[in-house]
Amino acid sequence: xxxxxxxxxxxxxxxxxxxxxxxxxxxxxxxxxxxxxxxxxxxxxxxxxxxxxxxxxxxxxxxxxxxxxxxxxxxxxxxxxxxxxxxxxxxxxxxxxxxxxxxxxxxxxxxxxxxxxxxxxxxxxxxxxxxxxxxxxxxxxxxxxxxxxxxxxxxxxxxxxxxxxxxxxxxxxxxxxxxxxxxxxxxxxxxxxxxxxxxxxxxxxxxxxxxxxxxxxxxxxxxxxxxxxxxxxxxxxxxxxxxxxxxxxxxxxxxxxxxxxxxxxxxxxxxxxxxxxxxxxxxxxxxxxxxxxxxxxxxxxxxxxxxxxxxxxxxxxxxxxxxxxxxxxxxxxxxxxxxxxxxxxxxxxxxxxxxxxxxxxxxxxxxxxxxxxxxxxxxxxxxxxxxxxxxxxxxxxxxxxxxxxxxxxxxxxxxxxxxxxxxxxxxxxxxxxxxxxxxxxxxxxxxxxxxxxxxxxxxxxxxxxxxxxxxxxxxxxxxxxxxxxxxxxxxxxxxxxxxxxxxxxxxxxxxxxxxxxxxxxxxxxxxxxxxxxxxxxxxxxxxxxxxxxxxxxxxxxxxxxxxxxxxxxxxxxxxxxxxxxxxxxxxxxxxxxxxxxxxxxxxxxxxxxxxxxxxxxxxxxxxxxxxxxxxxxxxxxxxxxxxxxxxxxxxxxxxxxxxxxxxxxxxxxxxxxxxxxxxxxxxxxxxxxxxxxxxxxxxxxxxxxxxxxxxxxxxxxxxxxxxxxxxxxxxxxxxxxxxxxxxxxxxxxxxxxxxxxxxxxxxxxxxxxxxxxxxxxxxxxxxxxxx
Numbered sequence: 107x108x109x110x111x112x113x114x115x116x117x118x119x120x121x122x123x124x125x126x127x128x129x130x131x132x133x134x135x136x137x138x139x140x141x142x143x144x145x146x147x148x149x150x151x152x153x154x155x156x157x158x159x160x161x162x163x164x165x166x167x168x169x170x171x172x173x174x175x176x177x178x179x180x181x182x183x184x185x186x187x188x189x190x191x192x193x194x195x196x197x198x199x200x201x202x203x204x205x206x207x208x209x210x211x212x213x214x215x216x217x218x219x220x221x222x223x224x225x226x227x228x229x230x231x232x233x234x235x236x237x238x239x240x241x242x243x244x245x246x247x248x249x250x251x252x253x254x255x256x257x258x259x260x261x262x263x264x265x266x267x268x269x270x271x272x273x274x275x276x277x278x279x280x281x282x283x284x285x286x287x288x289x290x291x292x293x294x295x296x297x298x299x300x301x302x303x304x305x306x307x308x309x310x311x312x313x314x315x316x317x318x319x320x321x322x323x324x325x326x327x328x329x330x331x332x333x334x335x336x337x338x339x340x341x342x343x344x345x346x347x348x349x350x351x352x353x354x355x356x357x358x359x360x361x362x363x364x365x366x367x368x369x370x371x372x373x374x375x376x377x378x379x380x381x382x383x384x385x386x387x388x389x390x391x392x393x394x395x396x397x398x399x400x401x402x403x404x405x406x407x408x409x410x411x412x413x414x415x416x417x418x419x420x421x422x423x424x425x426x427x428x429x430x431x432x433x434x435x436x437x438x439x440x441x442x443x444x445x446x447x448x449x450x451x452x453x454x455x456x457x458x459x460x461x462x463x464x465x466x467x468x469x470x471x472x473x474x475x476x477x478x479x480x481x482x483x484x485x486x487x488x489x490x491x492x493x494x495x496x497x498x499x500x501x502x503x504x505x506x507x508x509x510x511x512x513x514x515x516x517x518x519x520x521x522x523x524x525x526x527x528x529x530x531x532x533x534x535x536x537x538x539x540x541x542x543x544x545x546x547x548x549x550x551x552x553x554x555x556x557x558x559x560x561x562x563x564x565x566x567x568x569x570x571x572x573x574x575x576x577x578x579x580x581x582x583x584x585x586x587x588x589x590x591x592x593x594x595x596x597x598x599x600x601x602x603x604x605x606x607x608x609x610x611x612x613x614x615x616x617x618x619x620x621x622x623x624x625x626x627x628x629x630x631x632x633x634x635x636x637x638x639x640x641x642x643x644x645x646x647x648x649x650x651x652x653x654x655x656x657x658x659x660x661x662x663x664x665x666x667x668x669x670x671x672x673x674x675x676x677x678x679x680x681x682x683x684x685x686x687x688x689x690x691x692x693x694x695x696x697x698x699x700x701x702x703x704x705x706x707x708x709x710x711x712x713x714x715x716x717x718x719x720x721x722x723x724x725x726x727x728x729x730x731x732x733x734x735x736x737x738x739x740x741x742x743x744x745x746x747x748x749x750x751x752x753x754x755x756x757x758x759x760x761x762x763x764x765x766x767x768x769x770x771x772x773x774x775x776x777x778x779x780x781x782x783x784x785x786x787x788x789x790x791x792x793x794x795x796x797x798x799x800x801x802x803x804x805x806x807x808x809x810x811x812x813x814x815x816x817x818x819x820x821x822x823x824x825x826x827x828x829x830x831x832x833x834x835x836x837x838x839x840x841x842x843x844x845x846x847x848x849x850x851x852x853x854x855x856x857x858x859x860x861x862x863x864x865x866x867x868x869x870x871x872x873x874x875x876x877x878x879x880x881x882x883x884x885x886x887x888x889x890x891x892x893x
Contacts, residue, residue: 111211114155116503118204121155123577124148125197129190130580136185146175154293163217164203169350170228171196183231192227194581199224253360253368256283259311259334265365268308268336273362279308280344283356285332295351297329303347306338506607509567516561517851523557524848524872526550565754570610572650572659573601578614579621579648586625593632593643594625600650605657606754612731613659613751616724620661620747621646623721628665628745638742640664655753656733656775662746668739670696677702697739701725729883732758732773734834758852760869760879762845763828765810766817769845771869771879778829778836780844785822797827797838804829806838812889813864817842832882852879864888 128145135141153168171193177183199220206214214220257265260281268279282304286297301310311334318330337344341359348355360368526546534543576598587594605613624646632642649660670693677699678688691699703722728735733751752758752775760771761780781799788806789796795806806827810817819825819840827838850869855862866881 108211111159111207114159115204115208117155118152121148121152122197122201125152126194126581127577129193130584132185133187133190133584139179142175142179142185146172146179149175161203161207161213163213163221164200165350167196167200167221167225167228170225173232174228177232189231192224196224196228252358253364254281254283254356254358256334256356257281257360257365257368259313260309260336261311262369264309265369269362269365269369272365277338278359278361279365280337280339280341281358281360282335282337282344282348283332284335284348284351284354285313286329286351286354288328288330290329290351290354291327297331297333300347300351301333301335304335304337304339305343305347307335308338309336311335504567509564509607512564513568514851516557516564518870519557520561520849520851521870521872523550523553525874526553526872528873565606568607568754569604570607571601572603572605572610572657573598575610575613575617575659576601576648576650579617582618582621583625583646586622590625591631592625592629594629595643595645597645597647598649599647603650603652603657605751609657609731609751609754612727613749616727616735616749617648617659617661619721619724621648624661624663624665624745628663628667630666634666652753653750657751657753659749659751660746661749662744664744667741667743667745668697668700668737669741670739673697673699694738697737700737701735732775736834758869758879759847759849760877761828761847762877763809763839763841764843764845765813765841766815767842768815769871769875769877770809771848771850771877772828772830772839772882773866773879774847776830776832776882778831781827781829781838782824783827784824785819788825795840797825799829802836804836804838806840807886807889808840809885810840810842812885830882832886837886850877850879 125145125148128141128148132138132141132145149168149172153165153172156164156168174183174189174193178185178189183189203213203217206212272279284297284301286295287293290297313332313334315330319325341357344357345352348357527550530543530546530550533539533546579598580596583594583596629644629646630638630640635644636642645664647660647662649662651658651660670691674683674688674691674696677683677696678685682699682702683691700721701724725735728749728751731751733749735747735749737745737747739745759774761774761777762769762771764770783797787797789798791803795808796803797806798804806825819842826841826844828841828844829836829838831837848871850871852867852869854867855865859865864881864884865878867879869877869879871877
């Protein structure tokens, strides 16, 4: 893949997430100008980056979304739920396109068709496609019959000839002034390429700076040229060609008389009338007074007779006066004479001849000398030349695969380090050198410290906040609550809690199932809540907290809760429990029946729930991560589900045991204790070996028999039993020998051994042997089948 495209795809995900989050916040805090600016900046940055690639449908769709957001930002439109739906749908479509681009490096074949309807809906509040080209910005194209000053850059002799043959027809000529921004290259704009695409080009003038920078000051990444051109192409063709740079282009349509008046130096005849017609319907005394002061200051800071420098600086001033000028409904990209007429007209309409407030001209002159985009000012906590030092922290984006590779190397380093202990033992036992053995152990101690610090450092790189997993749910809750007709407030807590990236990624699906289940089953409609004496808006909470070497994620709601009697009846009807269990199950055990495969309380199957796979999938996913899930509920008050997950899946701590001469690993999280029990204290109940431990009967499983391995304990010897907890049930494993606990990098079973579900993976020990790590849930299932 093109490295530039790969970088765009990586950054696009963050930008789209910013847009989604900002739009959802705007629904809660409508009209917040800072939020609107943040969403607009993210959408604008995304559109600019997408222009680097040949994705025209993507650029058109993002441009339509940006236009709508720009109108909201300027205050002309109020963002409502319908607009928010359309914007979210547009960026969802874009997200799907980018997934296709990631695989195929091109947009789907149906992209144009898919985008057409959305573009129409996005353009509708603006007045449709035809209106947008003019309404998007005050500096976009304008068809007038007054020749602008910049026409003087074209050859007078050619203009005379053109006016002559235009006089013999009813035709007109289109003239374009294209003045690219100095930083246009950084937005993937190619001015020369645009100029080359102008159809029916008759004349081209290249405007150079009056003074070129010296060799030391010259920056090849700054655009210093502008273009004046004449063409017989239609206005529609030109507007479409320059649709992505409307603020850098002025298009005029001139006939023979307009060109002749320009050549003879006659003043324009229709400026005052045009200005009056534009200003009069929209005049507001306070706003117009502010605009008059700003425009007076702008005029005083510009050289009217200097077309190139004046227009360049005027564009900078537009950053300051754009809001006022747009509100007045007049074009701010005016020639020198037009500017004077506009100021005079505003003064006349206000009936005020007072000069602009003191100091305004000086302030704007300073701003023109070094213009700063408003977005940059809003974002920057300090200036780059501030001697106080760097603001914020430097962030280096690294490919995820590189971090994974680094983690693998750390694991191999641990294996190599652990091999030193075996070498030390061999030095003493085989070669009789205790001194050499001690030196090797000293070296091992140093390497062990460094390896642990390196492992901790890499683990920190892999750690992500739970906000990454929680980020998708504001949108999910919003969409589903609207679809179900329920009012739900989502609350997130502990978003800064950190966990390994693999845990964060794997946590997404279980949380989606739990949230959807709460929305569909747990939370009542508003009328039902009011009848029950509850507030009409339900509360759904996602919370996370660190607990030692684990992270706990809780999903709770204040809905109707789980009815244990109904759950037991449904489970019995589906054959999931026996009649005896129906009578004897406690309320807490009954609530946890929802995690059984095939269980559902829904009377009808919908696209949200009712198939009996959601909660079972939650339990399977969490247990695959080495965690556990429990549920508590109180009828009429709500449901509380807790997921306990390991802090990291990269490094696993296992207890090593052996049976029949083969070593196996068991995750330490499952280990309760290790005991040696005299053979005479072993009992048997219903064909099951048991042992009494502190007044509790614990079933004992022969691990060798479950794995079909030839081994039997020596008669009369103490039995070595490893007690584990699986699904909240204590079970003893009869093993041959206990060994130490070790940290391992677990590798999944692949290839021909991928079918062996009783093993969760393999790890390499320090002596070079491979350790098989057991999947205790599957091992217990094997033991039950063998029995």
